[in-house]
Structures are given as C-alpha cells and as structure tokens.
Amino acid sequence: EIEKPNLTLGVGGKPLLYYLPLTLAERLGYFKEEGLTVEINDFGGGSKSLQALIGGSVDAVAGAYEHTIRMQDKKQDIRAVIDLGRYPGIVVGVSKRKADTIKSVADLKGAKIGVTAPGSSTYILVQYLMMKNGMSADDASFIGVGSGASAVAAMQKGEIDAISHLDPVISKLQDMGELKILVDTRTTAGTEAVFGGQNPAAVLYFKESFIKANPNTVQAMTNAFYKTLKWLEKATPEEVAAAVPQEYWLGDKALYIKAFNASRESYSTDGNINEASMKSALNLITTTDPKIDPAKIDLSKTFDGSFLAKAKGQ
Amino acid sequence: MKLHPVKLLFLQILVAVVVLAIWHIGATVPIGGDYLLPEFFFSKPLDVLSRVVELFVSGTIWKHLWITLTETVLAFIIGSVGGVVIGFWFARKPVVAAVFDPYVKMVNALPRVVLAPIFMLWLGLGIWSKVALGVTLVFFIVFFNVYQGVKEVSPVVLANARMMGMNERQLFRNVYWPSAMSWMFSSLHTAVGFALVGAVVGEYLGSAAGLGYLIHQAEGVFDVTGVFAGMFILAAFVLVIDWFVTRVENRLLVWRPQAASEQN
Amino acid sequence: MKLHPVKLLFLQILVAVVVLAIWHIGATVPIGGDYLLPEFFFSKPLDVLSRVVELFVSGTIWKHLWITLTETVLAFIIGSVGGVVIGFWFARKPVVAAVFDPYVKMVNALPRVVLAPIFMLWLGLGIWSKVALGVTLVFFIVFFNVYQGVKEVSPVVLANARMMGMNERQLFRNVYWPSAMSWMFSSLHTAVGFALVGAVVGEYLGSAAGLGYLIHQAEGVFDVTGVFAGMFILAAFVLVIDWFVTRVENRLLVWRPQAASEQN
Amino acid sequence: MAGQLIDAAGKPTPAETAQAGRPISDGPLAVALDDIAISFAVKGRPVFNAVAPTSLHVNEGEFVAIVGPTGCGKSTLLNATAGLLAPAGGTVSIFGEPLVGLNARAGYLFQQDALMPWKTALDNVAIALEIGGMRRGEAVAQAQDWLKRVGLARFTERYPHELSGGQRKRVALAQMLIRQPKILLMDEPFGPLDAQTRQIMGTLLLRLWAQDRKAVLFVTHDLEEAIALSDRVVIMSAGPEARIIGDYPIDLARPRDAAEIRLDPRFHALHRMIWNQLKAEVAKTYGDDMDGVEATS
Amino acid sequence: MAGQLIDAAGKPTPAETAQAGRPISDGPLAVALDDIAISFAVKGRPVFNAVAPTSLHVNEGEFVAIVGPTGCGKSTLLNATAGLLAPAGGTVSIFGEPLVGLNARAGYLFQQDALMPWKTALDNVAIALEIGGMRRGEAVAQAQDWLKRVGLARFTERYPHELSGGQRKRVALAQMLIRQPKILLMDEPFGPLDAQTRQIMGTLLLRLWAQDRKAVLFVTHDLEEAIALSDRVVIMSAGPEARIIGDYPIDLARPRDAAEIRLDPRFHALHRMIWNQLKAEVAKTYGDDMDGVEATS
Ligand SMILES: Nc1ncnc2c1ncn2[C@@H]1O[C@H](COP(=O)(O)OP(=O)(O)OP(=O)(O)O)[C@@H](O)[C@H]1O
Numbered sequence A: 001e002i003e004k005p006n007l008t009l010g011v012g013g014k015p016l017l018y019y020l021p022l023t024l025a026e027r028l029g030y031f032k033e034e035g036l037t038v039e040i041n042d043f044g045g046g047s048k049s050l051q052a053l054i055g056g057s058v059d060a061v062a063g064a065y066e067h068t069i070r071m072q073d074k075k076q077d078i079r080a081v082i083d084l085g086r087y088p089g090i091v092v093g094v095s096k097r098k099a100d101t102i103k104s105v106a107d108l109k110g111a112k113i114g115v116t117a118p119g120s121s122t123y124i125l126v127q128y129l130m131m132k133n134g135m136s137a138d139d140a141s142f143i144g145v146g147s148g149a150s151a152v153a154a155m156q157k158g159e160i161d162a163i164s165h166l167d168p169v170i171s172k173l174q175d176m177g178e179l180k181i182l183v184d185t186r187t188t189a190g191t192e193a194v195f196g197g198q199n200p201a202a203v204l205y206f207k208e209s210f211i212k213a214n215p216n217t218v219q220a221m222t223n224a225f226y227k228t229l230k231w232l233e234k235a236t237p238e239e240v241a242a243a244v245p246q247e248y249w250l251g252d253k254a255l256y257i258k259a260f261n262a263s264r265e266s267y268s269t270d271g272n273i274n275e276a277s278m279k280s281a282l283n284l285i286t287t288t289d290p291k292i293d294p295a296k297i298d299l300s301k302t303f304d305g306s307f308l309a310k311a312k313g314q
Numbered sequence B, C: 001m002k003l004h005p006v007k008l009l010f011l012q013i014l015v016a017v018v019v020l021a022i023w024h025i026g027a028t029v030p031i032g033g034d035y036l037l038p039e040f041f042f043s044k045p046l047d048v049l050s051r052v053v054e055l056f057v058s059g060t061i062w063k064h065l066w067i068t069l070t071e072t073v074l075a076f077i078i079g080s081v082g083g084v085v086i087g088f089w090f091a092r093k094p095v096v097a098a099v100f101d102p103y104v105k106m107v108n109a110l111p112r113v114v115l116a117p118i119f120m121l122w123l124g125l126g127i128w129s130k131v132a133l134g135v136t137l138v139f140f141i142v143f144f145n146v147y148q149g150v151k152e153v154s155p156v157v158l159a160n161a162r163m164m165g166m167n168e169r170q171l172f173r174n175v176y177w178p179s180a181m182s183w184m185f186s187s188l189h190t191a192v193g194f195a196l197v198g199a200v201v202g203e204y205l206g207s208a209a210g211l212g213y214l215i216h217q218a219e220g221v222f223d224v225t226g227v228f229a230g231m232f233i234l235a236a237f238v239l240v241i242d243w244f245v246t247r248v249e250n251r252l253l254v255w256r257p258q259a260a261s262e263q264n
Numbered sequence D, E: 001m002a003g004q005l006i007d008a009a010g011k012p013t014p015a016e017t018a019q020a021g022r023p024i025s026d027g028p029l030a031v032a033l034d035d036i037a038i039s040f041a042v043k044g045r046p047v048f049n050a051v052a053p054t055s056l057h058v059n060e061g062e063f064v065a066i067v068g069p070t071g072c073g074k075s076t077l078l079n080a081t082a083g084l085l086a087p088a089g090g091t092v093s094i095f096g097e098p099l100v101g102l103n104a105r106a107g108y109l110f111q112q113d114a115l116m117p118w119k120t121a122l123d124n125v126a127i128a129l130e131i132g133g134m135r136r137g138e139a140v141a142q143a144q145d146w147l148k149r150v151g152l153a154r155f156t157e158r159y160p161h162e163l164s165g166g167q168r169k170r171v172a173l174a175q176m177l178i179r180q181p182k183i184l185l186m187d188e189p190f191g192p193l194d195a196q197t198r199q200i201m202g203t204l205l206l207r208l209w210a211q212d213r214k215a216v217l218f219v220t221h222d223l224e225e226a227i228a229l230s231d232r233v234v235i236m237s238a239g240p241e242a243r244i245i246g247d248y249p250i251d252l253a254r255p256r257d258a259a260e261i262r263l264d265p266r267f268h269a270l271h272r273m274i275w276n277q278l279k280a281e282v283a284k285t286y287g288d289d290m291d292g293v294e295a296t297s
C-alpha cells in the first residue's frame, strides 16, 4: 500500500508549458485516482526546488533531468523515474532588428544574449551551441533577463540582440513579431539538429533514499504521470486549454494554443529515457562545465526505469 | 493647519483618482504611437479592479490572504521584539556592541533572496521560512533605531533616574523604553512594510499558497492584471496593519507635546 | 568602559574564529549521522576562503565588484537624498503628509522583486534598474526616520530660532537638519545594507555583471562555495561603505555629548 | 503709600490701573495686549484658562517688569506677545498693528535652555546676525565682542552642554541682545546668575536700553531687581485665570546705580508696597493648595 | 568681623579654614571630599581644570550652602559627590566609605529639568517610592501628599511640558524629598520660584532636615537664602581651577523664622562679611573677561 499518501512536490515555475504534464496530472485528477494528495510548491526557479528536495522539505520534484547528473557530482543520489519532456524546449532566437546580421549561431560572436539566468539551462545551451561552432563561452556576453515580462521587455527595448529562452516568453515574442528563431529545441527536427537525438528535459525525480523507502508511493506518482502523458499524446489543443486554469492562457487562448502547438512535440510520449539521450545530456553538461568529469558519472544511477515499466504494464 | 477629516479624505481620494487616471490614460491612449504604460506590462486600472473584486467574490483570495497575514504579523512581531531586545542590549553594553558591530552590519547586507534556500532547509516550506525572511528585514530596521534611540536618552533625565536608585530593569522600564519609543515607532512604520515584503518574497521563492504565490503564478504566465491585483491587495493590507501600529503608538505616546514643527 | 582598540580587535577576531569554527565543525563532523550544516547548503569555510582568494587573484571579481559598488553607492545616495528631502518636506507640510501618508505606506509594502520587471522596462538592463531597486529600499528607511526626526526637534530651540527671525531655509539649515541628523544617520546605517541588497537582488533578477550575477550563476550550477564567497565579499564590502558613513557622522555630530547610556 | 502712587496716575486702584498703559510718548504703543485670554487644552480634562482676559500696554522705550507667583502665567504672557501662542480671546498689537504670526520686532530670552546644541557659543551668537545677511567674518567679530561683554570670552568654542547653567543663560542673553530688537521679552534672564553677575548684566541691559528706546518686558522673581531696573512693575495674580492686578510706576531717577539704589528710601517704600500685594497673592495660591505647609512670614 | 569668626575656629584665614570640615559629631563625615580635582576634556583644546584640588567636609546633619560666581564649579562639585563625575584626583568618601559608582545615599535635585517627560507630575513623584518596592497605591497616596506640600495639588495629572518652570522645579523637589535620602544635593532648587514660594519651600526643607539629621549641600545664588537656611556657607573661587576659599559658620539660633531672621543684626553682619569676599571673587572673573563692561556696585 501507499506509504506516503500526502506528498509535497516542488517545481520551479508551475505555469510554464515546460511543466504542463504536472498541471495536467493535477487538474485531471490522476493523483487522486492513485490515492495521492499532492501539494505542489512553486519555487523561484528549478534550482531552488532541487535544494528543497535535498533539504528535505519536498518529497518529489518536477525538474530538469540535468539535475540528476549534476547531483552525482555533488554526491547526492537523485533519480528520475519518468521523463516528461524529451526535448529541452529551449529556443534561441534573434531580435528582428538583428536578423540581418545574425543569421546563424556562428554569428552570435560578440552579441548580447539574454538568458533566464546565468548558469541556467538556457545559458548552458547557448554555450554548448557556441562551442560546437568553434567559439568559446566568452565570445558573447550573457545577460540574465529573468523568466517573466522582464525578458520580453529586454528584447522589446533592444537591450539584447539574441535570446535563449523558454515558452511562454518565446511565443509571446513571436506573437509580437520581435523574434527570428535560430534554434528550436521544442521540436524533433530542431533537437536532432543540435544533439543528434533526444535530450531529456523535465523529469520527475526523487531522492534515492525516498524511492527505497516508499516504492509504492513512487509507483503511484509514476502511474499518474504516465497516464497524463498518454492523455496528452491524444489530446487536442482545445482539450489542453480547457484542462489548465484560465490564467495560464497568457491572456489570450489563441496565443496559448499556438504556444502549445509549438511545444507539443517536446512532451515525452512514453516517459522513457534511453541510453543515447542520457549521454547526450551528459555531453551537454561536461562540454560547458569542464569541472565535471564524465568518467565519474554513472548514468545508470540517474534514471530508474523500473517504475515506468510497471506503469506501462498496467 | 489641521485638516478637516472629510477634506482630508477627499484629498486622499483625489490623489488616488489622479494616479488611476494617469495609469488608465497611459495604458489606453497611445502617445506618439507608443503607449506610456503598455498594457502588457501595466494592465489597466479597471481590469485590475475587477480582478480584485473577482478574487474576493470567488473567495479564492481568503486562504492566501490569511497565510500572508499570519506570516507578516509573525515576522513583524518576532523581528521587532528581537530588534528591540538586541537594540537595548547593545546600547547598554557598549563592549558587546563594539565587538558585534561589524558582524551585524555584514549580516544586514546579505541579500535575503539568497538566504531563502537556507531558511527552507532549516524551517521547511511552511510559513516559518517566510516568517524568517521577514524577520531578517524587520529586525535590522528596528534594531538600528532602538540602538540609537537608547543612546539619545537625555543625560539629565537618566542621571536623575539613576540617582533615584533605579536598577537596570527599572531604568529600562521607566527611562530607556519610553525615551526610545518614538525611535522605535518610527522604525515600526517602515518595518510593517518590510515584514510584508519579506513574507511575500518568501512565498514568491517557494510556497504553495499566499499572496506571493499568487503573484508568482500570475507573473509566470504574463498575467499582469493578476500581479497588479495581488500587489493592490498587499498594499491595502499593509494599511490595516499600520493602522493598528499607529493606534498603539498614539496610546503609548500620549505624553508627547504636539510636534513643534507642525505648529503654525 | 571603553575598550582598548587592540583588545577590541582581538575580541572581534575571536567572534569570527568561533563562528568559522562552528561552521567548519557543522559542515565536516557528522553529529548523530547528520551534518548540522550540510556541505551542500553551506560549503566549508576554508573552501569559501580559498574561493574568495581565487576570485581576487584571478581578477575576475574586480569588474563585478566595481559595478555593484557603483550601483550601491548610487542607490544609497539617491535613496537617502530622496528620503531626506521628502522626509523634511512631509514633516514641514502636515497637510501633504496626511494626504500622502497611506500611499507612502502602500508603496513601501510592494515586494521589490515584483517591481523588478517594471524597472527593467523603464530603465533597461544596465545599472540603473538595479539602482532603482536599491533606491526603493533605501528611500523608505531614510524617509520614515527623517520625517520623525524633524518632528522631534526641541520646541524651545525651534521657537528661539524662529524668534531670531530665521526663514524656512535658515531653519532647515540651522535647526531641522542638525536636529534630525542623528535620526538620519541611524537610518543610514540600515540603509547601507539595504542599498547593497537592492543592487544585488536587481542583478540577481537580471543583469550581465555584478556580485548578484556571480551569486546567481553559482546558484544555477549548485556551486554553494561560489554563493558564499560572493556573500562574503558583499559583507566585507558593506563594512567599507559603512566606515565612510560613520566617518561623516562623527564629523557632523562632533557637538554631541557622549551618549548618556554609555557612561559607566 | 500705594494709594498715593496710584492716585498720582489718576486711577483709583491698582487693579484698574492695570487695565491700560500710561502713554508717555505720542507714538503707538510698542506692545498692546488688550483683553487677552489664554487657555490650554489638557488631555482628558477641562480646558485650563491660564490667563483670564487682561490687558497690558507698554510704551516705546518703556521698561516693564512682571512679577507674580510661580505658575501664574508670566511666560504665557510673553509667549503671546512673541506670537508663539495664539490667545483664545483679545488682541495683541505691536506698534499699533495687530500681531499676525511671529513678532518679528521682538527678541525673546526663554526661561528654558534654548541654545542650539550643535553650535558653539560663538556660533550660537553669530548666527543671530548671519541670518540677517551679515557676512560671517563680521558676525563672528561682533559675537566675540558680545560674549566678552557677558563674561564668556574664554568659552567661545564650547558647545552648550559644556557650559554651566549660568554660562548658557549668558550666551542666550548675548544671542538676543546682539540683534538689537526693538522689543525685548526676557523670562527670568538672570535667574541662574550670582547676585554680582546679575548686577553687571543688569547694568549692561540698562545701558543698551537707554541707547535706543527699546521696550522691555522683564519677568523676574527678584523684586529688588524688578524695581532697580524698571519703569513700571506689574503684578500678576495667582492662576488659573491670572490677571494683572497691580501696576506700580517706579519713580526713581535715572541713570540708576544698581547697588546704590537699593539704599534709597524711596526704593524701600516701593519695595514694601509691592511686596505686600505680592505676598497676599502668593498666600492665596497656597491657601488653596498647600494646607500641609504653614506659610511663614 | 570676618576675622573674629575665623579666629573662633582657630584658623588664620578663610582659605585655610576651607581645607577641613569642622567635626561637630563623632560619627563619620556624611560627605568628605578630599583634595578632589575635576577636569573636562574639551575637544581640540587643552584639558579644562574646572575644580583645582580642594576639600569639603560635611557632617551628618549639617546644612552647608555653597555660593560662588557663575560657572565656578558648584554643579561640578555636586556631580562628583553624587558619583556622576569621577574626579581626576582626590577622594570622595560618603559616611566614611570611599564612593564607588553612584552615591546611593544621596538625593540630587538637578539644576536642569530632569523630570521624565513621559510621566505625569504624580507618576514622576510616585516612581521614586515605587522603585524602592512600595505598592503603587501607597506610593501614589504619598506622592499626592507631597505634591500638595509643594503647592501642586491641582497639577498632579499634568505632564512636565504642561507645567511652568517653577512648577516643574517643585515636582522635582517633591521627587527628591519623598525618598528621604540621608544626603541632599540641591542645585539652585528655588531658582525659578518667587520670593514668597521660596520661603515656604525653605521652611518645608528645614523642617524635614531637622527631623532626621540629613546632610545638605545646597547651591544657591541668593546669599540671604544661604545664610537663612544653612549651618555653614562655603564660597568657591571663580574658575578655572576653582577652590573653596571661604567657609563661614552661621551661628544663628535655630529654629529660624525665614522672614524674621533677615531682620537680625547678626544676619546682616554675616551677610556683609560673606558678600565682601564673594564680590571680590566675582570681580576677578570679570577683571579677566569683561573689559567692555564696568562692574558697578
Ligand atoms: N502647555 C501647557 N498645557 C497646559 N497648561 C499649561 C501649559 N503651559 C503652561 N500651562 C499652565 O499655565 C500656567 C501658567 O504657566 P506659565 O509657564 O506662564 O507660568 P509662569 O508664570 O511663567 O511660572 P514660572 O514663574 O513658574 O515660570 C501654569 O499653571 C501652567 O501649569
């Protein structure tokens, strides 16, 4: 039976499309169906929700897969149990004003690039792209623009030439006609072009000790999310829009649907993380952070597929 | 020089109306093709108002309001009591004050946003980590003022009280405390606002409820109307708390002559 | 009662050593299987120290330090001047004060984190949006104190000065200003810290450089050592600014007798 | 003998005499308080009527001393003349014009310490000239001279808290006199001074007064001093609702020698006369309040 | 005549007389200031030696008046006796024991306003008893009684700023006397009071003093008052480096009637004698400082 029916879950920016499966699982009542009462705590950022997990104030986190790798380096045993987003969902685009001079990633040299925050995944992705294109990380200046309206403002005011960001900022900028997209990891094509395969983004992860102590609870959570992914696979944009709270619609349902459609491919359909995509994620981190030694990372400890397998079997 | 209450209220409302009018015009009338206060960033006053009404009518706000209220009041009380106690202690023990002085100032300069994870680690995700954040703001504001207030005690009044034979406790009660009171209350008015800021920022950085949570949610989806509605409720809220502080102040400071600077 | 400077320094260092020792033990010696101060959240004092040294040796810190310094000093100056001016104005014009009172308190209660996007919109991503954030903190702290300070002017001294024929400007210079000075300086000590907090939080929320940027960057990759190194530099930094404030204070307040409460 | 004096002024009783000033010059009265009443609002108690409707007229160049039991309303009366207190009734006219706001022609030496604690003795005195637009150098030179006259040449650089009570009072005296106001309001100016210094200051004051016909309102508890210095001694009744109940012209020749004059028999006659009325007045206060203490003398 | 008195004490000059107290009783001296010197550090100037090494002994039950030119160091001397100022040299002994910290046996009536502004007159007086552990009800009843004795029965609920200067002084007087301390330090206690009230307060003070042999150090500028009240009048020289230069026993019979005694020829003789020394002393001060003003008298 379920060891811990009352669960606290952390997330860094719940209304973001990145975490859509979480909102859906909640709104569709799948947690309840599994006999769980989940309190969702929203944090100022993904890293803060991870800290909360390690500090013990939340039991589970919907966060970036990348965290599980980094935590191994910090000797913290964190494991993902199900994948929610198979592509990073990050978009690198340039301001319309600079569209003529910056045509590809190679032209980013010397540009002012807005990222959600220094050190965040949006920042790392651009660095990765630049390194792949033979530049060093210092060849551009990075400006943290935050995650909300301030990012839009920075672009609109011409404070930055390019941006590496997530939805809904990207959709909003597109809607405003401010943005020309260079790299789009919301789509299969875009992600394959960058990584040559999948690169897991949002996952559900726990502390290893928690998994051990509460296997049934973890199973129930995995089940709920698996069901959500399956629901999402078939849902129409209209259904999704109807399922989320109205405030999430960015003030305009049409815009929300547009944004959802753009991100649709990035949601995982089976919840699995395969070997190749793990490596791809590790590669992304070690390329940009030379302090992390790939030899010391045991990727098999980042993802525990046993719960997913059981969920699928149901 | 004293204004009639009705006239005062009228003027206050006038100020509000003028501000709202500027906001409304800035958000809806383009000036030279550009909006002064683009709706995307500022929403519109009427929208905000109707959202506020909606929040109250639908009842969703009460739970959040209650949590934030609890946090604010706790932060305010704990922070001020701490500030008063430590402020007095430092003022009365110059050696302690001299030794700890640099550390107090250092701690005061730590960005609270960065401390949030530590508070969550120690105090969990409930209200206490938010209270702690508020306390770190309130404490310093009150502390520095009480510290100075005690030092400003009139030397003659103090000497007289000591000659009367007052011990340290009696001096505190009869001299330092009443003398530092106007300093303390001055800081409390600032502190009320900061207690709320602390609570809200704490919620903003990680929580499942409260006004800061609401605002954070709204921000993530560009719901400026929601953000402004939340801020408006916050602001209205602080007036209520401040009103209580002022009542206590007027009660405790009956002995004071009318401020000299206000006489004709 | 006054401590010898060498002895004082010794005691101050002792406090630092004790704190660092506790930190070190908490982070490295498990107590009942658990660490009191887990390294993941607190790093280790020696690591932090060596990181600080590294930052200075490699020279990367200077640019960031300079930017944060500029922002802090600007926020401090603009905020205090604004607080002093408006504080005086309100204290001298009770009608203005009464009308705006609720609005000042409301604005003081707005969480600055939420205002950041608006400042960025208006002032861009450069230093000015951070300065603005610092100003919103400093201003209120100074304002409330100056406002009260002016009201505390001795009625007899004021009446005497007015009988001498001083006009409003002369009263300000010769009576209100010196009289409110100790109130003002008390608030300035708090404000120094808050100016820095404002600047750092501004950088934290969006910037290309500065200590807040460094801290945020370190946080993003869970580099607690980096976070603490940044905070340590911040804290050391504020002492330097505060030292200047204290010098100015001692200079301007030469006329004051030794604080009564400090006499034996 | 009281009667004789009063009759000379053509008025039947001291109390009635008090209702009007005795015009000496043709110009307007320097100070005219007509039927003024002053009340204080005391929290949670009925209004306290400190001064009942009463009148006091002071001519240009006249030196009027005010005496009265402690707490009767002397300072209150000066405050009203200075424009610091608005009377609840009656009018205050200065040189024929109704007083609006502060009395700009008056200098006021307060009963309490009123020096600016953040200025040295010298600066406290010099500022009185500087605010009138005088260059600092000149103002300081004059201030130095004035501090010398009040015996504080060696204390110019002291802050008020570094001075004795009497020294502070003398700085305040210099601060007021240096401006040479046309009306001097002085509330126990020589209170904390020893008898000898009192006389020296009194002589200093009289000399200045003689120079340019200043009007002086001088509150003191020293009746001898009042008689020795003034043209008229005014007695206030014990409060509340204090009024002026005696008005005695001092017909001693000028210039007067502060020490010699006390030996004059006329001085003694005046002193006895005024003292008798004053004594009766004070006894009244204690008759009400002080049953526990027998009033000796 | 001065000589006669001094000779009676077996000392050749007043200055030398001042070097030692005259033991009347066998018990330890209530106050013994031996060779005390008091200096003030004045910023940016050489140290100011207010009081040069000087001695003063006061017996239990002795009433000593201190007179001297303004600014000579009278308040400073009281502060040292109270333990508020540490002397730069010499020793202060209270009832035979060296004084450490505050003088717990003394009550001090300060020259300046020292009432707690946040307490009503009644509370200001009552607190003096309450801190000793007395129940509030009892303390208030006694305070009420004391306020009545100083003539303020109708002002018990007033805050200090709502009282006149003389009223505040009387509240302070009640506040000090209600504790019945063994040593009374009084710095111009009757300064802002009218002559009549002064006498009443003086009588009140003498009565209390007679009751239980209090030692009194009484600073005043009113030489008549000093003589009328005290057993000994002590004269301080003009500062800086002020010393006690005269010590006159007052051999007038007790109990004294405050008014009657002034008519006594012995009173006049004493007054003239002391006054002559005092006058010379004050003249010295002005000889140095006040070239602009001729010292009349
Ligand atoms: N602010 C006030 N509120 C209430 N009553 C006051 C206030 N100021 C003065 N009084 C009262 O008014 C009366 C007159 O006071 P005032 O200070 O004029 O007396 P005074 O004649 O100067 O006495 P003194 O010789 O003691 O200085 C007193 O009874 C006093 O208690």
Ligand SMILES: Nc1ncnc2c1ncn2[C@@H]1O[C@H](COP(=O)(O)OP(=O)(O)OP(=O)(O)O)[C@@H](O)[C@H]1O
Pocket: D155, D161, D162, D163, D164, D165, D166, D167, D192, D193, E040, E041, E042, E048, E050, E068, E069, E070, E071, E072, E073, E074, E075, E076, E077, E111, E239
């Ligand atoms: N804090 C201080 N710093 C420097 N000098 C001081 C200080 N206090 C007093 N003095 C000086 O010491 C001398 C004695 O002062 P004190 O107050 O004892 O005089 P006093 O005899 O009480 O005079 P008064 O009769 O005017 O009250 C004065 O010249 C005064 O200027």
Ligand SMILES: [Mg+2]
Pocket: D074, D075, D076, D111, D187, E164, E165, E166
């Ligand atoms: Mg008075």
Ligand SMILES: [Mg+2]
Pocket: D164, D165, D166, E074, E075, E076, E111, E187
């Ligand atoms: Mg004195």
